[in-house]
Amino acid sequence: MLAKISVLVYLLAGIMFFTNGQMALFWLSVALLLITAGLSLAMSCISGSTQLKKYQEPAVDESKLQYSPLWMVLVTSAGVIASFVLLAVGILGKM
Secondary structure (H helix, E strand, C coil): CHHHHHHHHHHHHHHHHHHHCCHHHHHHHHHHHHHHHHHHHHHHHHHHHHHHHHHHCCCCCHHHCCCCCHHHHHHHHHHHHHHHHHHHHHHHHHC
8 A cells, every 4th residue: 555655656756856857856756656556566466366366265275375576575665765755855856
């Protein structure tokens, strides 16, 4: 859920950078938005398929279920942090 909030934060930061003419930071926020949103969507699909397997087959072996890889979780968490940092930079740049 936090990754979906960070997409909105990236959009706000991108709008601030675009209106200030800081195009390098604007394109950075766009690239990070796409990466974070894509990985968040992939993690949601993996989680949904895992929960569906548990629902359809109650006696399924836990070791055979597919979970999100650690690198996906770490990159998405770093993306969430970066979104708030970019928003802070955008707000401080307006002052």
